[in-house]
Amino acid sequence: MITKKTFTASVLLLGVVPAVALCILNGFFPAFRDVKDPLGRPSTLSQGLIDSADQLDTLTAVLVPKHAQLADGIQALVP
Structure with a gap:
């Protein structure tokens, strides 16, 4: 069984970190208007x-x- 800590670390490592890296690389910094009513x-x-x-x-x-x-x-x- 996977622990909550391992799951959270996996999600951050595989999902959030590459997304943030791509945002920085492409110069896109989302503002509130980008996510307020998608x-x-x-x-x-x-x-x-x-x-x-x-x-x-x-x-x-x-x-x-x-x-x-x-x-x-x-x-x-x-x-």
Whole structure:
């Protein structure tokens, strides 16, 4: 059976230490705003992705009928 002390040391050694090292290496120092609501309101990047998906849906709604029209036209050209 693993002891609480061994488990805590393993978690710190394998998880926390590399995470802190990567933060220091990349110059990222998390602030409160980075962790205050990670699953709630969408961030700016998430909002941008949502807007892009909406634009893709709009574009698809326009292109699908055109694709069907072109497919019918191509079939009509074949002898």
